[in-house]
Amino acid sequence: MKTNEEAKRKYEEMVKNASPNSPILKNCVIAFFSGGLICTFGQFLLNFYQNNQFSAEDAATLTSVTLIFISSVLTALGIYPKLGKHCGAGTIVPITGFSNSVTSPAIEFKKEGMVLGVGAKMFLVAGPVLVYGILASMLVGVFYYFGGR
Amino acid sequence: MEQSSKRIGKQTVRFQNPVNILSAASTVGPKEGEGPLKEYFDQVITDILYGQKSWEKAESRFVEENMKLAVKKAGMSMEQVDYILCGDLLNQCAGSTFGIRALNRPFFGLFGACSTMGEAMSLGSMLIDGGFAQNVLLGASSHFCSAEKQFRFPLDMGTQRPQTSTWTVTGDGAVVLGRKKGAVRITEVTTGKIVDLGVTDANNMGAAMAPAAADLMMAHFRDTGRGPKDYDLILTGDLGTVGRELVVELLAKEGYYLDQRYTDCGIEIYDPKTQDTHAGGSGCACSAVTFCGYYYPMLLKGKLRRILFIPTGALMSPTTSQQGESIPSIAHGLVIESPEKEEY
Numbered sequence: 001m002k003t004n005e006e007a008k009r010k011y012e013e014m015v016k017n018a019s020p021n022s023p024i025l026k027n028c029v030i031a032f033f034s035g036g037l038i039c040t041f042g043q044f045l046l047n048f049y050q051n052n053q054f055s056a057e058d059a060a061t062l063t064s065v066t067l068i069f070i071s072s073v074l075t076a077l078g079i080y081p082k083l084g085k086h087c088g089a090g091t092i093v094p095i096t097g098f099s100n101s102v103t104s105p106a107i108e109f110k111k112e113g114m115v116l117g118v119g120a121k122m123f124l125v126a127g128p129v130l131v132y133g134i135l136a137s138m139l140v141g142v143f144y145y146f147g148g149r
Numbered sequence: 150m151e152q153s154s155k156r157i158g159k160q161t162v163r164f165q166n167p168v169n170i171l172s173a174a175s176t177v178g179p180k181e182g183e184g185p186l187k188e189y190f191d192q193v194i195t196d197i198l199y200g201q202k203s204w205e206k207a208e209s210r211f212v213e214e215n216m217k218l219a220v221k222k223a224g225m226s227m228e229q230v231d232y233i234l235c236g237d238l239l240n241q242c243a244g245s246t247f248g249i250r251a252l253n254r255p256f257f258g259l260f261g262a263c264s265t266m267g268e269a270m271s272l273g274s275m276l277i278d279g280g281f282a283q284n285v286l287l288g289a290s291s292h293f294c295s296a297e298k299q300f301r302f303p304l305d306m307g308t309q310r311p312q313t314s315t316w317t318v319t320g321d322g323a324v325v326l327g328r329k330k331g332a333v334r335i336t337e338v339t340t341g342k343i344v345d346l347g348v349t350d351a352n353n354m355g356a357a358m359a360p361a362a363a364d365l366m367m368a369h370f371r372d373t374g375r376g377p378k379d380y381d382l383i384l385t386g387d388l389g390t391v392g393r394e395l396v397v398e399l400l401a402k403e404g405y406y407l408d409q410r411y412t413d414c415g416i417e418i419y420d421p422k423t424q425d426t427h428a429g430g431s432g433c434a435c436s437a438v439t440f441c442g443y444y445y446p447m448l449l450k451g452k453l454r455r456i457l458f459i460p461t462g463a464l465m466s467p468t469t470s471q472q473g474e475s476i477p478s479i480a481h482g483l484v485i486e487s488p489e490k491e492e493y
Contacts (some may be wrong), residue, residue: 008346011346011347015353019312019313020313022309078305081304085309085310100306104304108304111205125302
């Protein structure tokens, strides 16, 4: 081996050649359709609630709540992780994926108790999404307040 | 300083007193019990919780039951065990310590990540050869669920695993070493150094550990003057298909050519086509149960005469990975022989 850095660089090349890639095209197609299906179902819910005398705002909230509930139940039943294995981003990106990422640590860390387990670990995965989601909406709010109107 | 005559070369020792494997036991979980080696394991536990309330407790039960089984198979009682040496992947080696706390024997806890079985067999052999023990019980364990919980994502989270990832083996492999005569013996130990070629992808452990395995093999061949052809089998721990390919490539660069007599426990234990394990098996139990369940009986029957067994380990933690560190790796080599004629 020559220099350490060179050995590392060469090895990186070897690893790249030896490592099989994920089937990206197949994954993208499945994600497109499964994600699309979830969103279409969401649209169906939205229309359903609006047609049943809910205001547009309430109907949107109810749609989210319904999707979160269904996904949470499917997680508890062990069905959502099986879907996620095949659908990838299709089941991660919609709000159902968010629900799955909160429910699954809650189940996983139940053994450590309701406070230090479920309570402390529930947002293990979703925590960063909340932190930066809220931060981003604050920034947008500031821009909107000063110049957007 | 005068070198001990047991040392040959820089990293290898050759034993002067017989270090015999008196028994080997393997207990595995449901997925391993459906794999290609299912009929070779002593016990297949179909309940992944093994009747316990948590994955961690289940892993400890795998340790306890299998350790007892190994001693029973050796025809001994627990009181005849001078030392227990074992380890696992959980923080503070909890799987092992809670597993053996009721066994009431002198204990050394080991951490070598997935190379723990090699580390335990190395140190156990030295204890026997050095005359410090008559019998040593050693082993290594891992559990798919407790490992996922500690190192990756919650089990019920719907994620996709990359093609290079491996599947942690659930189970425990244990061996009883002793001075008493046996058909299979450990004759040499080559101790590995930490090797790190800068791989940071925790989903490609085979690639991270392959340089350590290759380095170990080269050190072993250099120290002993042997080559790959002198072994009926060279068996690495849990490199999987990606890691095996890299080892073959790395050694070819140095002029050592490995053929089909080189395989990896992670490749043998699962069927990637039907079991969806991607690059293969991993975890402390991977090399431990595959050796104890499948290869030790082959040595015992004389189907294999001399093997080089090299459990491999990736010595990172979730914290170091999050801090951007690469994955330091290690491998431990053991020459295990089943001589045709009694030599002593």
